[in-house]
Amino acid sequence: EAGVAQSPRYKIIEKRQSVAFWCNPISGHATLYWYQQILGQGPKLLIQFQNNGVVDDSQLPKDRFSAERLKGVDSTLKIQPAKLEDSAVYLCASSPRRKQAGGGYGYTFGSGTRLTVV
């Protein structure tokens, strides 16, 4: 099966500019996640979608970050305006919906977008 597609692969912008990232999850995966991974750290969840609804955006800096998942398939993550501390890899992942309490599936991650804010 095709993997999770992300674009662009790299992006360099100046602070206060805006940027957008795109993700196409695995077909049929109901749940989509955006993670931020700062160099040398583990990924941190920014937002989780179930179909086209937001399940968890508690760690999304809403004053500058926004995300949407139109029609429950593709998703875009936007930063406006960008700050130096936003330099990181932005990872998109998808997984099937949990069928029962206690169950679970591994996530499939895309290759990520490496953002550098100068």
Add this chain to the structure above:
Amino acid sequence: SQQGEEDPQALSIQEGENATMNCSYKTSINNLQWYRQNSGRGLVHLILIRSNEREKHSGRLRVTLDTSKKSSSLLITASRAADTASYFCATDGKGVISGSRLTFGEGTQLTVNP
């Protein structure tokens, strides 16, 4: 906040040796997962162990889970240079009704020297 904490932060071994990485977490979980990340790439799912399981094998990987101690270990046997990567544990916390929600640790950087 990060739930999983890996130990050690960095591990360097010779090819053919076994590598053991540990993970501790704080809250109740549905399952615990291990991922590998090669430099500059996305994460790859290695193995999932459910909260009612104690040990699981997949090829050269062996994962154990001790829910009473809230800890897990990942053993890679007969390591190869290609195993060089960062390894992350991730916990799927209880209380999430729809979908799962993984919280990642900071990772262990494994270097396997030829």
